[in-house]
Amino acid sequence: MSLNKTEIKPKKKPVWAAPWGYTEGWLFVAGLLITGLALQLVAGGLSSSALAWPVNLYAGLAFTGLIVFGWVFLRKNSLVSWLGRVPAAVTSIAMITFLVLIMGFTLQEDAGNPAWVQSLGLSNMTSSWPFLFGMMFFMASLGMATMKRLTPMKGRNIGFFLNHAGLYIAIMAGLLGAADLQRVTMDLYEGEVVWGATDRQGHYKDMPLAIELERFNMEEFNPKIAVITTNDGRIVSESISDMFEIGKGHRGNLIGWDVEILEFHKMSGRIDGRFEPVVDYGAPPSALVRVTDSHGSQVEGWITSGSFMYSHQLLQIDRDHSVAMTIPQASHYSSDVVIYTPDGELIETRIEVNHPVSVNGWKLYQYSYDDRFGKWSSSSTIEAIRDPWLPVVYTGIFMLIFGSVYLMTLGKAPEKTEEQLAAEAGEPSGTEPESNIKGAA
Amino acid sequence: MPIDPTMFTIAAIVLWALGMLLFLIAGERKVIKWLAHGSYLAGILVLAVFTWMLWDILGRPPMRTLGETRLWYAMFLPVIGYATYIRWDYKWILHYSGAVAIVFLAINLIYPDNYDRDLMPALQSIWFVPHVIVYIFAYALLAAATIVAIKGLIIEYTGKQWTWSMQLADNLVYLGLGFLTLGLLFGALWGKEAWGHYWMWDPKETWAFLTWIGYLAYIHYRYHKPKKLTTAMWMLAGAFIILMIAWFGVNYLPSAANSVHTYTQ
Numbered sequence A: 001m002s003l004n005k006t007e008i009k010p011k012k013k014p015v016w017a018a019p020w021g022y023t024e025g026w027l028f029v030a031g032l033l034i035t036g037l038a039l040q041l042v043a044g045g046l047s048s049s050a051l052a053w054p055v056n057l058y059a060g061l062a063f064t065g066l067i068v069f070g071w072v073f074l075r076k077n078s079l080v081s082w083l084g085r086v087p088a089a090v091t092s093i094a095m096i097t098f099l100v101l102i103m104g105f106t107l108q109e110d111a112g113n114p115a116w117v118q119s120l121g122l123s124n125m126t127s128s129w130p131f132l133f134g135m136m137f138f139m140a141s142l143g144m145a146t147m148k149r150l151t152p153m154k155g156r157n158i159g160f161f162l163n164h165a166g167l168y169i170a171i172m173a174g175l176l177g178a179a180d181l182q183r184v185t186m187d188l189y190e191g192e193v194v195w196g197a198t199d200r201q202g203h204y205k206d207m208p209l210a211i212e213l214e215r216f217n218m219e220e221f222n223p224k225i226a227v228i229t230t231n232d233g234r235i236v237s238e239s240i241s242d243m244f245e246i247g248k249g250h251r252g253n254l255i256g257w258d259v260e261i262l263e264f265h266k267m268s269g270r271i272d273g274r275f276e277p278v279v280d281y282g283a284p285p286s287a288l289v290r291v292t293d294s295h296g297s298q299v300e301g302w303i304t305s306g307s308f309m310y311s312h313q314l315l316q317i318d319r320d321h322s323v324a325m326t327i328p329q330a331s332h333y334s335s336d337v338v339i340y341t342p343d344g345e346l347i348e349t350r351i352e353v354n355h356p357v358s359v360n361g362w363k364l365y366q367y368s369y370d371d372r373f374g375k376w377s378s379s380s381t382i383e384a385i386r387d388p389w390l391p392v393v394y395t396g397i398f399m400l401i402f403g404s405v406y407l408m409t410l411g412k413a414p415e416k417t418e419e420q421l422a423a424e425a426g427e428p429s430g431t432e433p434e435s436n437i438k439g440a441a
Numbered sequence B: 001m002p003i004d005p006t007m008f009t010i011a012a013i014v015l016w017a018l019g020m021l022l023f024l025i026a027g028e029r030k031v032i033k034w035l036a037h038g039s040y041l042a043g044i045l046v047l048a049v050f051t052w053m054l055w056d057i058l059g060r061p062p063m064r065t066l067g068e069t070r071l072w073y074a075m076f077l078p079v080i081g082y083a084t085y086i087r088w089d090y091k092w093i094l095h096y097s098g099a100v101a102i103v104f105l106a107i108n109l110i111y112p113d114n115y116d117r118d119l120m121p122a123l124q125s126i127w128f129v130p131h132v133i134v135y136i137f138a139y140a141l142l143a144a145a146t147i148v149a150i151k152g153l154i155i156e157y158t159g160k161q162w163t164w165s166m167q168l169a170d171n172l173v174y175l176g177l178g179f180l181t182l183g184l185l186f187g188a189l190w191g192k193e194a195w196g197h198y199w200m201w202d203p204k205e206t207w208a209f210l211t212w213i214g215y216l217a218y219i220h221y222r223y224h225k226p227k228k229l230t231t232a233m234w235m236l237a238g239a240f241i242i243l244m245i246a247w248f249g250v251n252y253l254p255s256a257a258n259s260v261h262t263y264t265q
Ligand code: HEM
Pocket: A083, A084, A085, A086, A088, A089, A090, A092, A093, A138, A139, A141, A142, A145, A149, A156, A160, A163, A164, A167, A400, A403, A407, A410, A440, B181, B216, B219, B220, B223
């Protein structure tokens, strides 16, 4: 028996009579979706560059100003008071969920999607009209809820403020700031000073800083050993349990073969059919392996992954199969660079994955290298990103971090079941919790 | 292979199963109760020791593959179940968490990971550990909340006379959503350092966002309509389906063809 059924239903309120609730919310969502899709079909998708500075600043101020104005002067208006309550919040959250759900199932790229998906903007969701309208509804509700609880600012309301205002600030700055985000890449070659960069569309851009690559560094994990079919060089089983890391003395079972590594060199050269450790440009790793099949017969020999200078070498283990060494994976890579700025500053530093370097409002990231040469690459690609709105986004993010800690404290002692209440009857029940969820409407 | 998980896994499974059995038959007998507590906690301890050893031997946090995230989940879930039991005296949640943790460990037994030491450079970050731990912890809390909802739905649809309370589910969701939000934000801060942007609507991120907003809808709906239990319970069930897609379903979606962060199988 659901409790819903035992609730005494108030007389049904006609749609659009105050106060608005869920019905009005769903109608609102339907209206926004239809208008959005129509605009999408007629006018095509949106371009975030239309919001470039200072348009985005004005747009953000205007939107926020409208919310503040609405709350201060038109609090009694049906739309304004409704936006600040849960039915608007839940329906706008549902609309965003619906749109993002479509996005979650659709490849976000024009290529590979049917024409109708493209023209409805579904393959480019975040720059479509329905998404814009959904976000405006969502932000209007979030903003109005924040205004509503701004006073009195104490206790519970501080936690509320951190969550709601934090989210408002983070999303607003993220959406508007996207128009001012610049991402370019700079291709560096050892010993060359580079001033120019290219953006995603391949346009050249002068940079307010220059970078010279002194050295590209890479460290590698040990390679792995796997069974391959000899004639097409394909790994028989890609599962990582059918290969293991090479190291002196390592031993394992690969699809029925017992494989033992007798010798391993990280860098080596071939001398009289053997491999010896050498330190040389392009020197590949090598290993001496012993393979025993299920009948006990053994083969032994050297294998190497090869490098861009030397060819690889396999060890044949039966008519169709061989064991092979995989190409080692990078464990760390970085660029030692000198950065020159227009005001004559000279910064010597290292740019590494996960450790970007900030210079003159740009953040420099280790992006890629010439993978044909791997650790002998003499070039390196740096990505430079300028995101002037980042401090605002981070303000919101840190408010949210504190807000989520507050959220964790909201749990309450459980309601007592009837049996427990009966058992405790007679005792003064000063601790009896009231439901933590007080109906708002 | 640097470490064989079989013995640890089996030991944890046996200790939990024994603990659950003892809890069931203990009644008022003190000694058996203590043994039950001991056995249940020992299971968690064994798994914790194994995880710590694995971390040490691999030289990287064991959080890269799906199997490794299942390991953490199987460790956290009984912790949450036990804490909930101690704090609020819900015994059934202890059994439920133990059972789910056993299933997860069994999956790891059937599909063993060959623990591979490679960790791509983008994952080598101070954010990696807090991000994953906080997320898996949130998943475990929200799974427990889902079970409250499913138990409520079953009671309702079998037509029993019921006094079901969503208080426990609400508590678990507040905690779980708090951790989920932290996971999302840590991910954003990490993304900025590793890939240059805090949010890129990558498929994994898209589904993480959906999970998050689903629970957000739940708490707001609960706040507004505390009496409408059935709708709320269905919302929890739905949100958990999205959570599962975000955790491992994304790997199989066509939209994830270009994802930068799906777990290695
Ligand atoms: C970080 C995300 C969010 C968190 C953690 C959060 C949390 C909460 C909580 C716990 C409440 C219960 C009231 C209280 O604690 O005093 C609440 C109320 C509310 N929230 Fe949120 N919320 C979030 C986002 C949103 C969004 C996106 C919207 C709108 C689209 C929204 C609109 C509302 C509204 C209208 C109320 C009712 C306020 C009232 O009537 O006093 N919230 N929120």
